[in-house]
Amino acid sequence: MAGIVELTAEQESFRRVVAEFADEVIAPQAAEFNAAGRFPVEIIRQMGEMGLFGIPFPAEYGGVDGDYLSFCLALEEIGRVDQSVGITLEAGVGLGAAPIAEFGSREQKQRWLPELLRGERLAGFGLTEPAGGTDLASATTTRAVRDGDEWVIDGGKQFITNAGTELTSLVTVTARTGPDEITAIVVPAGAEGFTVAPPYRKVGWHASDTRELTFDGVRVPVANTLGDEGAGLRQFLKILDDGRIAISALAVGMIQGCVEECVRYAGEREAFGRPIGGHQAVAFKIADMQVAAETARQYYRYACARKLAGLPYKRQAAIAKLYSTEQAVTAARQATQVFGGMGFMTETRVGRFYQDAKILEIGEGTSEVQRMIIARDLGL
């Protein structure tokens, strides 16, 4: 691993194409589909055609043999204009396809991955339950009991992304299969006894699909078990480490979007005889955002480079997620301030970022969880 993370010429061309797509296709529609709480299926399909859902996966299963950094670049550029579309991609890849690609058998991968990696279908990953999402070892009460060569699943999951879209083909759920045993099992959409509640009314991420799931005697073949029985806890810890780098990229995108919007607005909007950007109290806020964007970007890319180099990266992924998401919350709040009353309107990008920022500190491991990981790594 070199000392400095530089993009290759291809990664840079790719980043530019996604940036263009984000600016030309997603940005002009973002206010509308967020206000309507509409999952923008056409945009997701187009992203599928561009190969975005297949980036970090092998061509053998319909992926495009890309690298994890390229995936993060796509998240940054999309997150810069809209976080709902960004999280749909992040979760589609990181929570939907990754567990199957990482832990599935050859046959399972051949069966489920091609459609997911082409972005024609989406999958969810259901860990969180009403009893909790942090202390998963004790909060997981969903049970799977064997009956011949079938699992019978009973229980429920809460706040599951991409679980109820018109593209959703399956949800991987963690279920208790023994007193100290949690197992990941693939449940196809539409299975009998599997109910998907209407979308939640959320504070932000209005166009991202989030559902409550209920399993009432749902029967799926034992062949739907991902990896070894009882390996569920270990599996999702691995999945969440990668997800943290990806969420960090999404947060960096938001911070950069705040800078972009604020530079534009502060150059146009006038008060006391000059553009508001001519007042240092405003200009310095924007300068601070740029500092956050650049430092958070370099750090998540460092974590990513360690992952790609095969070095340990658990602590780095936690630091990246913690730092960039807390900076994103600050940047969104300050950007809203720069916009004044207009920043409180959801028709503005910064207004939507203000709504979307908070969840970044909660999903895929709260800030407290990241601090726990870092402290533990320090021997505390």
Add this chain to the structure above:
Amino acid sequence: MKVLVPVKRVPDTAGEKKIDPNDRTVDRESVESVLCPVNEFAIEEAMRLKEQQDAEVTVLLVGPESAQPVVRKALSYGLDAGVQVVDDAVVGSDALGTAEVLAKALAAEEFDLVIFGNQSTDARTCLVPAAVAEILGLPALTYARHLEIDGDQITVHREHEEGWDVVESSLPAVVSVVEAINEPRYPSFKGIMAAKSKPLEVRSLDDLDVDTSRVGSDNAAAIMYEFRDRPPKEPGTIVEDDGSGAAATQLADWLVEKKFV
């Protein structure tokens, strides 16, 4: 079927361009260079022929070595191969000089169809496609807003102010397309990664047997004598209605005066 798509490197359309006072050409340092956006429509049309009729598509660019990223960009849409004509003698060519080089470069390839964008976003002369067709002695089907190939017949809808004409010819032919023809795709991740390993041949004017007395700034028929900065945008006229509806008449008169209706 073999299709050739000539593309051009242009200064970023959205960027503020500067003219170099010494040689009166666009100062390339002052603004980023990109693939001409109109070419994206030609590329998309070629990609459709590739997908529907298994066409083999080659992109052609005349420009310095530093323009190679533009060829790669064109290839990233999924085209098969590239040809780049690199020669210092080309610098400063006008539309006819450029057409001369393009025609020779095209003649060196086998093709059934050449698809141009109808204009480039920097010069906007719209002359090159027809000039190339003339030099090659091929039918020119310009301003196409719709294109269909059936065997060795091509039909296009040629756009003009009142609508379009249906124009047919046999292949090989030269087409130029307008932006109404399609909705260009974005390059895919795979396409971008594959672009660097697509074959790209570099040719000189010598290789192509171009008569150099017809190209370059010294032989250009179009000469720029003077240039000026774009005048600042004038403020618009605001028509206010006094409640009587007179504003509507004023608006209508203005539209008629400006020949918009």
